[in-house]
Amino acid sequence: MVTAYMPASVTEALTIKKKERERALLVAGGTDIMPAGQTAPVMIYLQGLHDLSNVTKSGAVLRIGASCTYTQLIHDERVPQVLRDAMHSIAAPAIRNAGTLVGNICRASPAGDTLPVLYALEAAVVAGHLTDAGVMDKRRIDIDDFIQGNRRIALAPDEIVLAVEIPCRSYENMTKMQSCKVGGRKAQAIAKLSFAGICRVEDNVLCEIRLAFGAVGLTVVRSRELEAKMRGLTLTELAAKKNEILKEYAALLQPIDDQRSTAAYRRQVCLNLLEDFLTL
Numbered sequence: 001m002v003t004a005y006m007p008a009s010v011t012e013a014l015t016i017k018k019k020e021r022e023r024a025l026l027v028a029g030g031t032d033i034m035p036a037g038q039t040a041p042v043m044i045y046l047q048g049l050h051d052l053s054n055v056t057k058s059g060a061v062l063r064i065g066a067s068c069t070y071t072q073l074i075h076d077e078r079v080p081q082v083l084r085d086a087m088h089s090i091a092a093p094a095i096r097n098a099g100t101l102v103g104n105i106c107r108a109s110p111a112g113d114t115l116p117v118l119y120a121l122e123a124a125v126v127a128g129h130l131t132d133a134g135v136m137d138k139r140r141i142d143i144d145d146f147i148q149g150n151r152r153i154a155l156a157p158d159e160i161v162l163a164v165e166i167p168c169r170s171y172e173n174m175t176k177m178q179s180c181k182v183g184g185r186k187a188q189a190i191a192k193l194s195f196a197g198i199c200r201v202e203d204n205v206l207c208e209i210r211l212a213f214g215a216v217g218l219t220v221v222r223s224r225e226l227e228a229k230m231r232g233l234t235l236t237e238l239a240a241k242k243n244e245i246l247k248e249y250a251a252l253l254q255p256i257d258d259q260r261s262t263a264a265y266r267r268q269v270c271l272n273l274l275e276d277f278l279t280l
């Protein structure tokens, strides 16, 4: 028998999760859970939870509630365009009307379409739980620490993801922001590979750069070390070092052959997208 809950508040949802722990499955849009036929003794439905359905921009942080759907976010101008572009490449309208950004993160698929952009935006996840005193406690986890592997996330059995936070400095005043998904067709396609790049050029100098690749490893590939090497280069120096940079990224990517593509194709197209992005 399955017991289904539709909590009316975050506190109620956390109370159920604290009691049921691993027995309880959280359901947002259900667009991953339902096709997989996933079930559990207890299902907690988060869709429609008012407290988790808002976007707020306060101070230096954009906060996206865990129950916000893709459709809602695509139409919200406060959400960085590069993330809206990535969400627009997902599935088709019906799935985007139900599916959530947080569901994509918690699924932690190597081919999750929003993940490279979220890495490039230095996003973090806010997880909440109830203490024994019944008080809500929250912690903030950087996305690259939260996603630990294929379908593995750093979430305790009594926790629920409440929001995604994106620092505004990660996307405001940038020179170039790009997200690209390569699939078999334009809609309803799982990515063969994906790429996100964000950079800022000032006075001909590359001041900021963040690059991330999806579906070419168990988790998104991002190298802070290589980004640091590029930061501070003039555009002429960057152009002169391009081949060296491409070689270093080629060594980091770990694509596989599968029914959607070949490792060789995935690697080469990633490098082509990178080369194109670095042409500033």
Ligand SMILES: Cc1cc2nc3c(=O)[nH]c(=O)nc-3n(C[C@H](O)[C@H](O)[C@H](O)COP(=O)(O)OP(=O)(O)OC[C@H]3O[C@@H](n4cnc5c(N)ncnc54)[C@H](O)[C@@H]3O)c2cc1C
Pocket: 025, 026, 027, 028, 029, 030, 031, 032, 033, 034, 035, 046, 066, 089, 090, 091, 092, 095, 098, 099, 100, 101, 102, 103, 104, 105, 106, 107, 111, 112, 113, 114, 155, 159, 160, 161, 162, 188, 189, 190, 191
């Ligand atoms: C036809 C079809 C096409 C698709 N195309 C794409 C595509 O192009 N690109 C792509 O990336 N994905 C695609 N997907 C997969 C899916 O739509 C996305 O991953 C979506 O973002 C999942 O969100 P959801 O709200 O439906 O998650 P759900 O299915 O509700 O949940 C997914 C996982 O997240 C967990 N979860 C949800 N909310 C929380 C929370 N608040 N706290 C903790 N855990 C939580 C759930 O327990 C579950 O493990 C497709 C799916 C279908 C059915």
